[in-house]
Amino acid sequence: MGSARFSASSGSPNPRPEVESLHAYTAPLEGRRGLLRLDFNENTIGPSPRVVEALRAIPADQIAIYPEYDGLREAVVANLAASGLAVPLQPAQVGLFNGVDAAIHAIFHAYGDRGDQLLTTSPTFGYYTPCAQMQGMEILAIPYEGSHFRFPLELISTILQEQRPKLLLLCNPNNPTGTRLAPEQVLELAVAAPQSLVVVDELYEAFTGDSVMPLANFAATPNLLVLRSLAKTAGLAGLRMGFAFGAADVVDRLARVTGPYDINSFAVTAAFAALADQPYVDAYVAEVMLARDWLRSRLDASGVRYHLEGGNYLLIWPRLPPSEVEAALRAEGILVRDMSGKSLIDGSLRVSIGTTKQMQRFWEAFTTVESLSE
Numbered sequence: 001m002g003s004a005r006f007s008a009s010s011g012s013p014n015p016r017p018e019v020e021s022l023h024a025y026t027a028p029l030e031g032r033r034g035l036l037r038l039d040f041n042e043n044t045i046g047p048s049p050r051v052v053e054a055l056r057a058i059p060a061d062q063i064a065i066y067p068e069y070d071g072l073r074e075a076v077v078a079n080l081a082a083s084g085l086a087v088p089l090q091p092a093q094v095g096l097f098n099g100v101d102a103a104i105h106a107i108f109h110a111y112g113d114r115g116d117q118l119l120t121t122s123p124t125f126g127y128y129t130p131c132a133q134m135q136g137m138e139i140l141a142i143p144y145e146g147s148h149f150r151f152p153l154e155l156i157s158t159i160l161q162e163q164r165p166k167l168l169l170l171c172n173p174n175n176p177t178g179t180r181l182a183p184e185q186v187l188e189l190a191v192a193a194p195q196s197l198v199v200v201d202e203l204y205e206a207f208t209g210d211s212v213m214p215l216a217n218f219a220a221t222p223n224l225l226v227l228r229s230l231a232k233t234a235g236l237a238g239l240r241m242g243f244a245f246g247a248a249d250v251v252d253r254l255a256r257v258t259g260p261y262d263i264n265s266f267a268v269t270a271a272f273a274a275l276a277d278q279p280y281v282d283a284y285v286a287e288v289m290l291a292r293d294w295l296r297s298r299l300d301a302s303g304v305r306y307h308l309e310g311g312n313y314l315l316i317w318p319r320l321p322p323s324e325v326e327a328a329l330r331a332e333g334i335l336v337r338d339m340s341g342k343s344l345i346d347g348s349l350r351v352s353i354g355t356t357k358q359m360q361r362f363w364e365a366f367t368t369v370e371s372l373s374e
């Protein structure tokens, strides 16, 4: 018997070696109901009432049939057109995914071969690395620069030119540092590296306005791919709906490695309703921006170290150990994310920004835990 093909411990066939060295993704997602959830950068008030109405109106037979995606790409294009695109998108340039996580998975599956390089930054969104490892790729993770976590533009440009990595993954603004990269620079990187697929994860662009989409012409720059989601602004994180925008050929390659019915029909119904109610999303984003300003003024007055740049989140360095502060806030019904052990931002908490009222509640609890005078 070829023992190398069987797992010594369970007697079952061995998975690929890359899979053996991975760990299943775990995040502290349990027991969050009813608490003020400032730990995953989600929308903190829920989706548009129109989304809820549309979901309630779903007829029973829709549950019994496979999901239908007719018209959804067109609805996405119409929603995007309002933001002013250099060249209007065609529906074939819109990839639909079960959340941007699934788009990221598909990108690596379609483009990342064993031994290929992924160029990205550090620290950044935690799902890029396991996807690269899954494919047996080499990971070049370039640290952000200085105490303000500046984007390492020079180094990234040089490596792009010299090493010609298969994939460049930019999170703009970056989660968790909030680092912003001007859309012109994103485009320049893509133009200068036609041999690399330059993926821009724009999950939080609504909070900065730094999207490369208004500049993008995917016919001229077919190696550029942009990711967006309805999770964080439209409030559909629980239903999962992500998009990839790019050249039709690239979008087609991602579709080839995506299951035919990966997005369920509830998410489709919710997406149509969410895309049709952009004013609701815009109003939520505006409220978050006000809350951000309020919190920034409190932090400035307190002398607490923080870093707030792009996105609906910030990093705060408490004086007490972060795990203690996190636990004390949890006891008060408020969840934040402990960034302990993460390179460059060890010792910080990542706090999502919701409404001003929610941030006032957070600030009151935080100052009490830290014994800061208000």
Ligand SMILES: Cc1ncc(COP(=O)(O)O)c(C=O)c1O
Pocket: 040, 041, 098, 099, 100, 101, 102, 125, 171, 175, 201, 203, 228, 229, 230, 231, 237, 241, 242
């Ligand atoms: C930068 C970034 N990209 C992608 C995702 C995943 O998005 P989705 O919920 O659409 O899968 C997240 C979620 O936290 C994120 O922060």
